[in-house]
Amino acid sequence: MAAPILLTGVTGGLGAKILHDMLHIHKYPAANIIATSRSEDNRNRFESQGLQFRVADYARPETLHAAFEGVRDLLFMSSSERDTPTRNGEHSNVVKAAKAAGVKMVWYVSLALGGFGNHSKVGFMQAHYETEQMLKHSGLDFISLRAGSYAxxxxxxxxxxxxxxxxxxxxxxxxxxxxxxAWTSRDEIGEGMATLLVKGLSSFPSIKPQTESNIILLSGxxxxxxxxxxxxxxxxxxxxxxxxxxxxxxxxxxxxxxxxxxxxxxxxxxxxxxxxxxxxxxxxVVDPALETLLGRxxxxxxxxxxxxxxxxxxxxxxxxxxxxxxxx
Ligand SMILES: NC(=O)c1ccc[n+]([C@@H]2O[C@H](COP(=O)([O-])OP(=O)(O)OC[C@H]3O[C@@H](n4cnc5c(N)ncnc54)[C@H](OP(=O)(O)O)[C@@H]3O)[C@@H](O)[C@H]2O)c1
Structure with a gap:
């Protein structure tokens, strides 16, 4: 069996859509997906679908070290934490654990404020910029998926x-x-991300990650x-x-x-x-990448x-x- 892909955020709206499309549109093998949550209570709902399940809590590094073992691709959903220093600390835990576990590729789900730049002054955007820097300095291969503002x-x-x-x-x-x-449908962001995870970036030669933060911007x-x-x-x-x-x-x-x-x-x-x-x-900022991934x-x-x-x-x-x- 190929090394698995680990998805964080699958109990939330965006991650659930990504998981749904991977399983039911792309027929990606369930046994090759590791679903995660901060709560052990979610184990059964994922294992009953044939998925692997591991607990991953960004605030508890020990869970991340165990969860990321043997993982090829990591979908890293940004934390729901609103306090920027706390969020940065949680994201730093994820990057360090991914590096230690030898994860091959990190797909970081970020936000498109500032377009391809880093000039937005919005508080919660600062953690996204900081996380891109952490990923860059870690030496991990990564893409920053800057998602459009949800319509x-x-x-x-x-x-x-x-x-x-x-x-x-x-x-x-x-x-x-x-x-x-450029308000964007959350379901369409999820659909685009699932397609990208399953087919890989090389299937879409017109989508070129931009800047040193390897940004792909998914907009309406x-x-x-x-x-x-x-x-x-x-x-x-x-x-x-x-x-x-x-x-x-x-x-x-x-x-x-x-x-x-x-x-x-x-x-x-x-x-x-x-x-x-x-x-x-x-x-x-409007970018054609999402249209390319959706095919419409x-x-x-x-x-x-x-x-x-x-x-x-x-x-x-x-x-x-x-x-x-x-x-x-
Ligand atoms: N683009 C936009 O306009 C926009 C708007 C709002 C939010 N967002 C961002 O996009 C992300 C996903 O959006 P969504 O709508 O799917 O959010 P959501 O429905 O609130 O779900 C958040 C998901 O992230 C997981 N999560 C949160 N904090 C975590 C932590 N510290 N450690 C591990 N997992 C954690 C949760 O997992 P468990 O609870 O199972 O552990 C849950 O599955 C949000 O987290 C937020 O950063 C973007």
Whole structure:
């Protein structure tokens, strides 16, 4: 049997789609895939599908050393940890364990803020840049798969809930609505990543990893403004939610006081940095790599948003990261 490929993140939305497509679209042998989770409780759900299972917790290096033994390819899903130094520490554990175990190839799932550059000031992007540097200095072969901003996460980006009658944005310069983003369907990112893992980069000669960080950028086909997403919400639900503006300080205060998800001022302060990045063009880069992997034009952000809402029972679409106590 060939050396196995190890997938982290398979209990989450993106990793589950990658695993699904590897098994059911590409018919990749289940016995050659090692599924992982931080929790031993997930063993049965993967072993019952004929997959191998190992516990891998980025915060516990001993689990990583055991999990990575004999692994050829490692799909390294970025941690859900929000604190940048803690996240960097966890990612450093992964890189060191992969190096020690002699992993042949690391596919790091990163985020496309800053396009192919490293200039985004958004807090959680800093751990992605740092991790690319760790991978480069480790001497491991690696690719950084910078994933486009999920169209599916529009409730997070707009701070929208099914009960919203308005979407509040801060008055900044340039205006938020001039910030276009190449929103990308999470399922299509997963589909593209599964195809790449199974077929290998050499099957796609037009996709050339860029910069010293070996970046492949997986984006939607066009960059659109936040109001294009809001229009898609209104089309999907038949509502007339409008975008309203407040100056940054009152915007933080008002949002933190009334947020349905219980997020506090610190969260909105960080979101202000993200919105400034959006306005400055952090998420605007469109690249053809995802179209090449899918063999068709990816969905644009508004189409994904409208379809998700039309499919949601009674229009009740939630995104777990909009809530302080994550909604599953
Ligand atoms: N592109 C975007 O717009 C965007 C938006 C939101 C998030 N993201 C990033 O993309 C990643 C995947 O997205 P998703 O939607 O699939 O997230 P998700 O549904 O929240 O799933 C996160 C997955 O990562 C695993 N994980 C998290 N922290 C870990 C740790 N410390 N050690 C080991 N495994 C860990 C979890 O495994 P267990 O719980 O089973 O251990 C889970 O399977 C997220 O982790 C986040 O970094 C990207």
């Amino acid at each position: 599916d996460a529009f409730p997070l980006f707009l701070n929208w809930y099914p009960s919203s009658t308005a979407v509040l944005m801060p008055n900044i310069q340039p205006p938020v609505d001039e910030g276009k983003a 086909p066009t960059a659109v403004s936040p109001s294009a997403l809001l229009e898609a919400i209104n089309r999907g639900l038949g509502t007339n939610v409008q975008m309203k503006y407040l100056d940054p300080e009152p915007w933080i205060e008002v949002q933190a006081a009334v947020d349905e998800g219980g997020k506090g001022a610190a969260w909105f302060e960080a979101r202000l940095v993200w919105l400034q990045g959006l306005a400055d063009g952090d998420a605007e 034009r990816p969905e644009d952000g508004p189409t994904t948003v409208e379809e998700l809402l039309k499919a949601a029972p009674n229009g009740l679409y939630y995104w777990h990261q909009n809530h302080v106590s994550p909604r599953k």
